[in-house]
Amino acid sequence: MTAASSAPRSRIVSLVPSSTETLLWLGADVVACTRFCEQPEIAHVGGTKNPDVAAIVELAPDLVVLDREENRLEDHDALVAAGLDVLVSDVTDVAGAMGVVDALARAVGVRVADVAEPRPAASSIGRRAFVPIWRRPWMTISGATYGASLLAHLGIGLVDVGAEGAYPTVELADVARLEPDLVLVPSEPYVFGDDHVAELATALPGAAVERVDGQDLFWWGSRTPGALDRLAARLG
Template sequence: MIQIKDQLDNLHQFETSPKRIVSLVPSQTELLYDLGLEDSMVGITKFCVHPIHLKKTKRIIGGTKIVDFTKIKELNPDVIIANKEENTKAIVDELSQICPVIVTDIKSVEDNLKMIDDFGQLFNKQEEAKQWISKISLAYNDFQFFMVDKPIKKALYFIWAKPYMVAGEDTFIDAMLKLNNFQNACNKPRYPEMNENEIKNSEVDLILLSSEPYPFNQSHEDQIGKFTSNVKIIQVDGESFSWYGSRILKAFDYFKTLHEKL
């Protein structure tokens, strides 16, 4: 008997390690692959792009906010892996009628390491999980040392345009900003909207335009630059700031190159 509490503190019990997995979160799909669970994954979302070949070999069950319940049921999964931020409670509740749904809630590097350990226990991949935890922990400590003498910059992290939306507090992105000594100028929770006047009056040193979920480009950089002054605007890799799981190992190297541009 395997007993595991997900990160919403829900207790799940399994007679044996689940063999048929549906993943509703791109970064968690990548982690499952890196833990050696490619053959066990039977369903993924259309946004699960790492590794890219999975989109050709696995059943696509929709997106993260809209899923095809019939397709998922037909896959006869033993477990569904979801996330509190990516998937709505209504989706999780309905999917729970099919099989257990493990819901993660990642707001820090420590939460991420706990998720990896949980997956290792659940899927009998303890050694693989231990190796990933070790590699990420070493890189995390190294990056913290790298940041020791870096100045604090007040920043806004844009995730959407039309309307403009930024990453607020109580998010994984906020944790990544703090790790980079970027003081989040948005003290509201989640992902609030901001108008041009609010952005202009935010008195930030830095504006970061994410590559996802909205594909910001040079035209957006030029547009925002028209109503901000003395503010450095940089387009950044959204996966490095918002993807957890095994992806964070690559993020630390990316962050180092980012600081070279500042």
């Protein structure tokens, strides 16, 4: 996947780390982002859940990029009420991630070659994983998330914890009864230490415990094709 640009047209404020990374890859003029976007050279306008709406309005951007999960409805409404053009993503799978790349490219006047869903693994789902994302309480991801879709492309399914919602709360004893083959411990959003990894290995003795890059697992967009390659190499 490659980007070719006539000069991007829009000054953009991005309140979504994945979109910020993708926009910069596209060569867009990102004039501000959140402190979670890991772009210290760009002006920050608060966090994803508490952006400085007044500061954003003062910047007079051509476009503000938000995400349904990352950002709050009240901030969206305040930005719209201020007369700003807003683009909202809603990514729950790999195909949706590629759709956002295309939407952002069109918004800034950039042509991207081969914006298509990467091919899934040739094999069917062969392993079942538990992916913790928080502790106290333990939380995981469900099949209705981008991370689950990414793993499915690698031939890895999720154990079914039988709970509703994208990020259900679980008990490790219940997960153990599901007999996962893998425990994939991401580097974010929770910072799991060696003691937590040991705790998971003890509670789920039949599973191989592997640390993985949380950004590769959860950040979508321009990162997606490379993330699939890196995770395949790590887990293959």
